[in-house]
Ligand SMILES: [Zn+2]
């Protein structure tokens with residue numbers, strides 16, 4: 531009988547630890563300003579510090595180490611996005627993108643490419659950090675059915691129980707996706723900004739799936755006593771969007787972030 535994944539993990543970890551201990555201390559690509567192995571591992575799971583971006587974005591060794599870890603497991607969304615934007619044009623990341631459908635989809639996002647451009651060229655790391663704080667990202671399996679009772683009162687006008695429901699939360703924006711009512715059963719996107727700071731601003735929603743361009747829509751956030759600022763729109767028929775698609779990525783961000791010059 532083959533070992534289960536659960537049984538394999540400690541074995542692989544053991545093997546990895548032994549190999550790391552045996553490996554030469556200085557890889558041929560490793561430069562004097564590369565962070566330590568420990569810091570590399572931390573940066574993989576919790577992201578690069580803004581002061582490290584400039585080095586990481588241009589370093590083959592740091593990219594290679596990150597891609598090695600990506601082959602095993604993806605970190606949480608904001609961190610994965612950071613790795614993709616930093617390393618998107620380097621050879622080891624290109625090789626990963628050839629085989630990883632999840633990262634491949636993300637790299638088709640205009641906002642991901644814009645962040646990559648920001649990091650490589652013009653904005654300060656503090657400005658980029660602020661913009662990333664406004665970005666919400668999540669992945670959805672359209673076939674999954676989640677019942678609505680998880681939705682707090684007032685999040686949607688109609689409290690009936692639609693069969694598809696997901697929510698994603700960032701520091702400043704919350705995104706709720708659900709399948710609407712008969713006869714058309716649209717995919718409804720609702721965006722809340724609980725602190726109300728984005729009231730009056732427009733957010734862009736991107737749904738990325740399949741082989742085509744991302745499906746995009748804009749939502750104007752209006753002040754709301756209960757929800758801070760909020761807005762809602764539809765992205766087409768749920769059934770049409772979900773048909774034969776294995777996964778979606780949804781990204782939501784303030785529209786004026788996207789007004790910067792394109793790369
Ligand atoms: Zn480096």
Ligand SMILES: [Zn+2]
Nearest residue numbers: 600630632633
């Ligand atoms: Zn990947």
